[in-house]
Amino acid sequence: MQSLFSAWRHPQFRVGVAEMSSVSLGIAAWGLVTGVAMVKAGLSVPLALLMTFTVFAGSAQLAALPLMAVGAPIWVIWATAFCVNLRFVIFSAQWRPFFMRFPLKQRLLLGYISADLSYVLFMKRYQTPSADEAVGQVEYFLGGTTLNWCAWQIPSVIGIMLAD
Template identity: 65%
Template sequence: MGFSSVDTPAPLWRHPEFKRGALDMAAITLGISAWGLVTGVAMVKSGLGVGLALLMSFVVFAGSSQLAALPLIASGAPLWVLWATAFCVNLRFVIFSAQWRMFFGHLPLAQRLRIGYFAADLNYVAFLKRWPDVKPAPEQLPYYWGGVCMNWTAWQVPSVLGILLADRVPTQWGLGFAGVLALLGLAYSLLKDRNAWVSAGVASCAAVAAYGLPLRLNILVAIAAAVAMGLLMERSFPQRKLVP
């Protein structure tokens, strides 16, 4: 009498693509960790308690939004300004989500929500570099989770350390400048084509020109200018794929 065998799916972390995704992200974790450490310290230095800072780090998990919101919180800006700033800073994830949907749109809602929480800029770049053609495949999910696990750990561990040790870090160390350097390093890695460079240049000019606006509203102006220029560039000068 025979027994019917049922194939049990192997855990994602055992898949070769999981390791590959983690290794692809490992090369840039130093900049991510530096950014996370600076953000953790900045949250406490801006007046947030340790508990709220930890909650913000784990729930929000968006360094650029956290850094943009901190001066607004410290200055007592209205809540609508805080929400609008965070929304505009994270508008790029709408574009990311449209692309992720082509690969993971067939998955259950709960799984897509988990994917959405862990999604990050550099994971998006690494994923599209690994899978430039929109052809869903089973090995893409292990690759994705390998990358985001590395990215999430590289961010959260230094961020938590920064939150817990913030009171022991002297203000004169210039952590704000270190944070700018970390952000510049990460931003440079995302500037892969002409359209991105032009949009970044327009955003920089807009931020400087609108610097005198209150409540750091020059950030919103810069984001709006970058999005508008990015859309204009994509329509006027679409990137052509090279056919071998």
């Protein structure tokens, strides 16, 4: 595959979207609640928007909010978010054989858009890397994670705006 950005044309991209769609409503509800919680915890709208787009991790966001609200030191907030997201180290270790062939910038993008449910669905479908299945693996991943990202971000932004 020449580029991650050409993946949307591949049939496995649509399969990833279809399989992620079964859980998208729950993701959207969680995103909406997190968006509201950020503003109600005292974050300004611009800061809440910045947080939702840069910290694409609802559990870390919700863990950090009360600490931010009470003025905890930044290192405590960062350490809390780090601990909450340690599961992504495990995810990354399991994804490594599938995605190591990509340049670092593309792997960082794949890491940014990854999430718990994209991990579960991908590993359920592709338990081990296989040359026979290599075509379509990243496209499937991108289909699911693209829908997951949109199902999170759009309601999160709506929640931020509604709470303001």
